[in-house]
Amino acid sequence: MKRLLDKFFYPKSIAVVGATEKPQKIGFAVLRNLLAGGFKGAVYPVNPKYKSLAGVKCYSRLKDLPAPPDLVVLALPAALTPALMKDCQQAKAECAVVLSAGFKEAGPEGEALFRELRQQASACGVRLVGPNCLGLVTPAIGLNATFAPTMPPPGRVAFISQSGALGSAILDWAADKKVGFSHFVSIGSMADISFEHLIDYFGSDSRTACILIYMENLANARKFMSAARAFARTKPIVILKAGASVQGARAALSHTGAMAGNDAVYDAAFRRAGVIRVQTIQQLFDCTQALATQPLPAGNRLAIVTNAGGPAILATDALEQRGGTLATLSADTLATLHQLLPAAWSKGNPVDILGDASVEQFRAAVHACLYDPNVDAVLAILTAQSVTDAEAIARTVVAESKAVYSKPVYTSWMGLQTVKTGRAILEEGKVPWYPFPERAVVTFMHMVRYRENLELLHETPADLPVELADINRNEARALIESAQKEGRTQLHESESKRLLACYGIPVNTSFLAKTEDEAAAFACALNCSVALKIESPDIWHKSEVHGVRLGIETEHGARQVYRFLMENVRQKRPDARITGVTVEPMVNNQHELLIGAVKDPIFGPVIVFGLGGVATEVWQDRAIGLPPLNLALARHLVEDTKIVRLLRGFRHLPAVPLEQLHTVLVRFAYLLMDFPDICEFDINPFAMGPNGGIALDATATLERSPSLQREPYEHLSITPYPTQWIKTTHLRNGQSVLLRPIRPEDEPLEAELVKNSSRESLYFRFFGYMPGIDHKMLARFTHIDYDREMAIVAVIEENEGPKIIGVVRIVGDGWRESCEYAILVADAWHGQGLGGILTDYIIEIGRAQGYQEITASFLKVNGAMRRLFERKGFKIKAGEDESDWAELRLS
Numbered sequence: 001m002k003r004l005l006d007k008f009f010y011p012k013s014i015a016v017v018g019a020t021e022k023p024q025k026i027g028f029a030v031l032r033n034l035l036a037g038g039f040k041g042a043v044y045p046v047n048p049k050y051k052s053l054a055g056v057k058c059y060s061r062l063k064d065l066p067a068p069p070d071l072v073v074l075a076l077p078a079a080l081t082p083a084l085m086k087d088c089q090q091a092k093a094e095c096a097v098v099l100s101a102g103f104k105e106a107g108p109e110g111e112a113l114f115r116e117l118r119q120q121a122s123a124c125g126v127r128l129v130g131p132n133c134l135g136l137v138t139p140a141i142g143l144n145a146t147f148a149p150t151m152p153p154p155g156r157v158a159f160i161s162q163s164g165a166l167g168s169a170i171l172d173w174a175a176d177k178k179v180g181f182s183h184f185v186s187i188g189s190m191a192d193i194s195f196e197h198l199i200d201y202f203g204s205d206s207r208t209a210c211i212l213i214y215m216e217n218l219a220n221a222r223k224f225m226s227a228a229r230a231f232a233r234t235k236p237i238v239i240l241k242a243g244a245s246v247q248g249a250r251a252a253l254s255h256t257g258a259m260a261g262n263d264a265v266y267d268a269a270f271r272r273a274g275v276i277r278v279q280t281i282q283q284l285f286d287c288t289q290a291l292a293t294q295p296l297p298a299g300n301r302l303a304i305v306t307n308a309g310g311p312a313i314l315a316t317d318a319l320e321q322r323g324g325t326l327a328t329l330s331a332d333t334l335a336t337l338h339q340l341l342p343a344a345w346s347k348g349n350p351v352d353i354l355g356d357a358s359v360e361q362f363r364a365a366v367h368a369c370l371y372d373p374n375v376d377a378v379l380a381i382l383t384a385q386s387v388t389d390a391e392a393i394a395r396t397v398v399a400e401s402k403a404v405y406s407k408p409v410y411t412s413w414m415g416l417q418t419v420k421t422g423r424a425i426l427e428e429g430k431v432p433w434y435p436f437p438e439r440a441v442v443t444f445m446h447m448v449r450y451r452e453n454l455e456l457l458h459e460t461p462a463d464l465p466v467e468l469a470d471i472n473r474n475e476a477r478a479l480i481e482s483a484q485k486e487g488r489t490q491l492h493e494s495e496s497k498r499l500l501a502c503y504g505i506p507v508n509t510s511f512l513a514k515t516e517d518e519a520a521a522f523a524c525a526l527n528c529s530v531a532l533k534i535e536s537p538d539i540w541h542k543s544e545v546h547g548v549r550l551g552i553e554t555e556h557g558a559r560q561v562y563r564f565l566m567e568n569v570r571q572k573r574p575d576a577r578i579t580g581v582t583v584e585p586m587v588n589n590q591h592e593l594l595i596g597a598v599k600d601p602i603f604g605p606v607i608v609f610g611l612g613g614v615a616t617e618v619w620q621d622r623a624i625g626l627p628p629l630n631l632a633l634a635r636h637l638v639e640d641t642k643i644v645r646l647l648r649g650f651r652h653l654p655a656v657p658l659e660q661l662h663t664v665l666v667r668f669a670y671l672l673m674d675f676p677d678i679c680e681f682d683i684n685p686f687a688m689g690p691n692g693g694i695a696l697d698a699t700a701t702l703e704r705s706p707s708l709q710r711e712p713y714e715h716l717s718i719t720p721y722p723t724q725w726i727k728t729t730h731l732r733n734g735q736s737v738l739l740r741p742i743r744p745e746d747e748p749l750e751a752e753l754v755k756n757s758s759r760e761s762l763y764f765r766f767f768g769y770m771p772g773i774d775h776k777m778l779a780r781f782t783h784i785d786y787d788r789e790m791a792i793v794a795v796i797e798e799n800e801g802p803k804i805i806g807v808v809r810i811v812g813d814g815w816r817e818s819c820e821y822a823i824l825v826a827d828a829w830h831g832q833g834l835g836g837i838l839t840d841y842i843i844e845i846g847r848a849q850g851y852q853e854i855t856a857s858f859l860k861v862n863g864a865m866r867r868l869f870e871r872k873g874f875k876i877k878a879g880e881d882e883s884d885w886a887e888l889r890l891s
Helices: 002-009 026-036 084-090 104-124 164-177 195-203 221-231 255-259 262-273 281-293 309-321 331-340 359-370 390-403 417-428 437-458 473-485 493-502 516-526 555-572 631-639 658-674 744-755 759-766 775-782 834-848 863-871
Strands: 013-017 042-046 071-074 095-098 127-129 135-138 143-146 154-161 181-186 210-215 237-241 276-278 301-306 377-383 409-414 511-513 530-535 548-552 580-585 591-600 604-611 622-625 678-689 692-695 698-702 727-730 736-741 789-798 801-812 818-825 853-859 875-877 883-889
Touching: 002 095, 002 127, 002 135, 002 181, 002 195, 013 026, 026 042, 026 143, 084 095, 084 104, 104 127, 143 164, 154 164, 154 195, 154 281, 164 181, 181 195, 195 210, 195 221, 210 281, 221 262, 237 262, 237 281, 262 276, 262 437, 262 622, 276 281, 276 437, 281 437, 301 309, 301 359, 301 437, 309 377, 309 409, 309 437, 331 359, 359 377, 359 390, 377 390, 377 437, 390 409, 390 417, 409 417, 409 437, 437 631, 437 775, 473 493, 473 658, 473 698, 493 530, 493 658, 493 698, 511 516, 516 530, 516 555, 516 580, 530 555, 548 555, 555 580, 591 658, 604 631, 604 658, 622 631, 631 658, 658 678, 658 692, 736 834, 744 775, 744 789, 744 801, 759 818, 759 853, 789 834, 801 834, 818 834, 834 853, 834 863, 853 863, 863 875, 863 883
Parallel strands: 013 042, 013 071, 071 095, 095 127, 154 181, 154 210, 210 237, 237 276, 301 377, 377 409, 818 853
Antiparallel strands: 135 143, 135 181, 511 580, 530 548, 530 580, 591 604, 591 678, 604 622, 678 692, 678 698, 727 736, 736 789, 789 801, 801 818, 853 883, 875 883
């Protein structure tokens, strides 16, 4: 795939089908841009009406070209385009850009044409960008295969736009502002090439430092998430997602569905992938500038240095509204500032040094704040005043920024003509400036969130207190299949609770009473205060029909309430099927929480956690996450809500056992992972107190048609832990060894493996001496995307606990073409056949995952590795430096 994408962005020859001399036609603009942009390759106009165009020979058909073109640009009406795929095939052209509109956006006929185009392209072996797109640009080689009027200068930013019109406007803006791009591509309706292909390509491109995306919709969430997570750690991805929608919420029955709108799910997915989401085009480029020029802030504590009070107040308001914190300056910093600043300075943060402050006082204030350990970033605000030297102050800010490069500096030089030169100095010194302080604060908070997302990708979760071996999947499957056989899509409350109990989630005991006598008998048998609730597959929100009564103490009360519930609900909902009334013991519900799930049409099941009870939709205190979850992700899900402050203990309220809540969320995620037929699930309330939590009410809805997915976990947007690759084997000395995929929780064991490996083993593995491996590198080794990478650890049990004695891994490209192999075996276990066992197993996995080849680089002096490769059938190729190359074809 990379070879084909190279033909799109670095073609040696281009054919323009539909080239013309008519200025109002797209084919004219594309040909003009290619010839005028400095592209050095061959350009072939194709149009049977002309002998030549713009002084270049014109060809009647693609098959008439003197050589197969690397890229074909199709600028013809939509109806003519599908048939041209055969022409591309005959001309041996593998790549095409379809500029034409009139496909998916043009109603049923356009949809049919879109399907035909995709089918023809696939049958003819042609990869497509478009249709309904602007084209693509690689400024470094003068390639402008668009009909946009301008081309931006070369740069380090790749821009992917789903909108051609927006792309054209941004190219025009970028050319004027001298904002450089490594690549620009408009992907339109995405008949073939999509976001995930381009993220993989630009993520691997050394010329690209940052990826910008304008997105309207997503076709394949799983592939997008895999690609984004693969590169977000090392290459920032900034996304402007348009089309915020509550369509999913409108269609939902449950509290969960109403609170998990599709746009909120995109937010959760982007956070999980480690990307930055912005809300405006301006923010898109503000973030790009900040990423390119300043380090990421370590936290959200901002110091503001200003020569005017009003703008600092506006900046403070913007900061607090977005979840930032005004840094509390240390006593030492305050003492320093008191000595250096005018007597009337603000005596705190914001540091208002007054309008007549000197250049030296501005410098001293910025310097003191940057060196304060309580400050994560500094915002310097300057307003144009007659005594202000904007240029000299800009120079001092640049100098201070370079002196303390571990902390970012943002500036707002307010005004126009009087600060123009100062802004130029800041820009030259790689200190971002903004015309208004609020924009600087918004950019700062985007950088804070990005840093938090990256830390989440690197965080090592605690191991689960149990390995979830107590899950009863067979009973859960039987419950769901029983409802499906009866033609029901909604489980009874008792069934929903049994489903939760199968996954070890505590539920309140309930009894279904179908008569008044049964209700009275259950209440007496429980011998405590009880709750009675109507049971109906047609009623989701029982409180809306007054279908719940709490605190019934007597048999007589149970009889009265039973009669009231049945009569009242029949009056309010005569259409509802009523199966009876549930009787259950009252529970101390110090906190009512919501734990729910809804199946998003793009991302599959999503988990919603927040404040529960009847007012949950009013307060909208909720956080959204994607399965699978581990304990760290579950903790962050809880911490993203306001209710967590109460759960930790607040004033007279004692704390609840949050560890139990985190485990419940992980178990709930397993339930959603195992059963794609679950459409919605509401646990509301999940009551929590100081002694733990329990599900008081639960309702589950199934898909109308049973899932027909071909592979396990197809319904998830993130691949879960691959349990199918767990097995036990034995070494030559008889030692039993567990082989399993690596987990994030393995970081301490992986660190111990490295620690117990000799200098020589580490030298052979890492091609150099490794004095140690830090948390970031260990997290990279243990937090893997099982869709494109696999690491198998060999684990033995010792008295002190489990121990990793070897690890083998393959890291693949995004297109399942090739994967790279690496292995490390602890020195004490050399000679036991473990290297061969691990290699055989990873070859089996690579073949099962569809890779075409496994490659490896190894040092020439590593004879043991050479012998292992030869035994396993690898072809050895001599390298020019200190290493050789091994290859094994898998297909």
